[in-house]
Amino acid sequence: MTNSTTNEPEPSDSLKTFGLVHKAFRKRAGLTQEEFAPLVRYQPSTVASIEQGRRLPPRVYVERAEEVLDAFGVLRAAAKYATRQPGLASWFRKWADLEEQAISLYTFENRLVPGLLQTEEYSRTLFNERVPVLTDSQIEAQLAARAERQRLLAERPNTVFNFIVEEHVIRRGTGGTQVTRELIDHILTVTELRNVELQLMPMARSVHAGLDGPIRLLETPENEWFGYCEGQRNGQFIADPETISVLHMRYAKLRSQALTPDDSRSLMERTRGAL
Structure with missing residues (x-):
């Protein structure tokens, strides 16, 4: 996250x-x-x-x-006193809590595959390259927590998950050819769920509405919307309605600029076949 x-x-x-x-x-x-x-x-x-x-x-x-x-x-x-870990920023604790209740989750990523869609080996590659370096026990804890979080996709069939990911993120080859094959296979399987949708932003589109960086939006059961944006070592939890409105406009534009879910699956299948 x-x-x-x-x-x-x-x-x-x-x-x-x-x-x-x-x-x-x-x-x-x-x-x-x-x-x-x-x-x-x-x-x-x-x-x-x-x-x-x-x-x-x-x-x-x-x-x-x-x-x-x-x-x-x-x-x-x-x-009221249950928190994930001392030192974890309050904005992240709030987001993680809301994420498990959300009825809609929208994610745009232009850096890496979103955590909910990662395979263990793809995640391990990212954690192995983390700076500062993580210990083996820290890496295993990160992997276990990520796997736990990924249960949201299966356990919340009434929650809408929409992902928009830059095509180059898939083509980067993080972890090598085999890891990329497994990653694409996994994404193709996960997106067969009726509530999970992935759209690729094609490399051929030189300009789009997400150039300012990743976007995350969620809707609560009370139909409130919140956002979350990341930096290098910090994050911003967003509740301001005006800012949420801007992020919604950008995300809506991204959905119209990205490939359709069916075309995205076709592109991933072609990419997988070429590996």
Whole structure:
């Protein structure tokens, strides 16, 4: 998500604490994770991740769990102190929380393949080349967290995911030919999901609306829109309606300038065949 080494953190003490409290109330209610999950309308894997302290509990999840488990307000109170990791900027914690609740997620990238679409080997290549250098344990933690986050695509079938990616990002060959083949195969598979759409911005288009950099937009269940933009080692969480309006206009223009999803698939298949 960001270029900081803390962007995909290991479990924090506050998340672990929330998970333990949650688990205690669930067991008090005599429910297994599999029995509890449909009651809050989430997958059992999400419940497990939250109880293990590996996932920040979405606000709507906390409210549903509070009601189902009759937790006396304890879960709601504990959630206020649950953060991903000390030192992680507040704007990122807020975005990560909202991302897990979003009903629409729009992403434009001109630097690398968005994290939600990466393969493990593509991600590993990026982390191996990180400056300052990451330790092996840091890399493994980053990979595990990224894989956990990618579950959003499968676990939220009613969420609309739209990605616009520069063609040159796919053609760059990050990690080598085999990694690129696997990456394209993975993207082609993921975009078969009805709620996941990818458009390539062709290299033949010399000018487009995204030249100022990456754009991320999301819509909450309450139909509020937020944005997020990245720099080298910082990020900006955006709630200002005027700025959101500008980003929407730019993203809409990008969608009209990029290839259609079908044409994008055809281009990736041709690229894959030429490797």
